[in-house]
Amino acid sequence: MMSAPITRIRKRSLASRAIGTDAAVWRMDGILFVAVAALCTIGTLLVWSSTRTWTAIEPTGLLKKHLLNLCVGAILCGLISMVDHRRLRAYAPVAYMMALLALALVITPVGSTVNGSHSWIMLGGGFAMQPSELAKPALILLLAMLLSEPAEGTDRPRPLDVVLALLAAGLTMGLVMLQPDLGTTMVLTVITASLLIFSGIRKRWIAAVVLVAVTVAGLVWFLGLLQPYQVARFTAFMNPASDPRGVGYNATQALIAIGSGEIYGKGLFEGGQTTGRFVPEQHTDFIFTVAGEEFGFLGALTVVVLLGVVLVRGIAIARQSDDRFGALVAAAVVCWFAFQTFINVGMTIGIMPITGLPLPFVSYGGTATFANMIGVGLLQAIHSGRRT
Numbered sequence: 001m002m003s004a005p006i007t008r009i010r011k012r013s014l015a016s017r018a019i020g021t022d023a024a025v026w027r028m029d030g031i032l033f034v035a036v037a038a039l040c041t042i043g044t045l046l047v048w049s050s051t052r053t054w055t056a057i058e059p060t061g062l063l064k065k066h067l068l069n070l071c072v073g074a075i076l077c078g079l080i081s082m083v084d085h086r087r088l089r090a091y092a093p094v095a096y097m098m099a100l101l102a103l104a105l106v107i108t109p110v111g112s113t114v115n116g117s118h119s120w121i122m123l124g125g126g127f128a129m130q131p132s133e134l135a136k137p138a139l140i141l142l143l144a145m146l147l148s149e150p151a152e153g154t155d156r157p158r159p160l161d162v163v164l165a166l167l168a169a170g171l172t173m174g175l176v177m178l179q180p181d182l183g184t185t186m187v188l189t190v191i192t193a194s195l196l197i198f199s200g201i202r203k204r205w206i207a208a209v210v211l212v213a214v215t216v217a218g219l220v221w222f223l224g225l226l227q228p229y230q231v232a233r234f235t236a237f238m239n240p241a242s243d244p245r246g247v248g249y250n251a252t253q254a255l256i257a258i259g260s261g262e263i264y265g266k267g268l269f270e271g272g273q274t275t276g277r278f279v280p281e282q283h284t285d286f287i288f289t290v291a292g293e294e295f296g297f298l299g300a301l302t303v304v305v306l307l308g309v310v311l312v313r314g315i316a317i318a319r320q321s322d323d324r325f326g327a328l329v330a331a332a333v334v335c336w337f338a339f340q341t342f343i344n345v346g347m348t349i350g351i352m353p354i355t356g357l358p359l360p361f362v363s364y365g366g367t368a369t370f371a372n373m374i375g376v377g378l379l380q381a382i383h384s385g386r387r388t
Helices: 003-026 030-051 061-081 085-106 131-147 159-177 182-198 203-222 228-238 249-260 287-294 296-320 324-348 367-387
Strands: 111-114 117-124 127-129
Touching (some): 030 061, 030 296, 030 367, 085 159, 085 367, 131 159, 131 182, 131 367, 159 182, 182 203, 249 287, 287 324, 296 367, 324 367
Antiparallel strands (some): 117 127
16 A cells, blocks of 8 residues: 555656756756857867877877767766755865875876876776876865855854865875976966965965965975976076077977968868977867967967856856855866966967966866866856756
8 A cells, every 4th residue: 555655756756856957957057068068179170180190090099089088078067067066065075085095196106107297097098097187176175165164253264274275285286296297286276275365264374375385486496396397398488489499399389380370270180380290299288279270360269268258157157156165166166277278378379388288178188178077067066056
């Protein structure tokens, strides 16, 4: 006699879950979705153009891997966007500890060196994982969890939580610098600084953190803790024309490629610099040069505008969030994307030093693509949660 009511209850539960999932999809930010999809599409074309001449045996090998990475990233983005972002608070320590463990594994014999940076774990089959990329969203979740809980009677985080946040960020950055990966360390620094500022900590805390950061940066420079190639990148930035065939080669070729595209570009697959592979790492760090040469100024501007749309929608989601945790997560993701975009585009046009940071949603990448899509998933989850 009891089986029929139980069956009906189970059916209602399954139906409610299905409706909830569909509702989460319809509550997604459509403008953000379209902008990210457009960037991924443009990035796929640029990756195809910049890698098709690598080998005559399998000219679409990297293109297929890129498409696979985008599919996996889209799945991760979709899964996260359907979760109430408030529930992610409980999983923040777990995500952070997993990222920390992966970073620790990198500096053991398990890790592998690629392009002078010991930042990778080889998975076999031509695939690799870069834990420092996944550390970005993991650190955002943990710091937002710590700093979103205000002290009693105030709207500022508790001093103990600020100290714990600084320790967590310092430990993460320390492990990344051991690889060494200066570019990712800079991104983690921006993420930490943005969360501290937006959380409303007192000015004396900010002043103390800035003083410590400047002191540490000065010690790293004067004690010679940077790798020779990292120092060479800053030297080339100051005067790339001093050694155009040496340390200034990347910056010089990037400017030539972008300038040769003029207003309308040479057309997809028609770029001489791209086809001749004169620009190193043109499918990852320097993919913006491919956009400038083959799509011209208007095409490169389109990429920048689309990235700007992503940032504007992220700011709107942060401002409209109903809780401090969601607002802090969204603000940190925006700062992460904005800083990485500025550095990547800046280093290709000569206004920033070369740091090896890929262009979000456009550059070829595996773990970096996953991390970027996780960031978008967090923004969509916060947007959906606000409208629930």
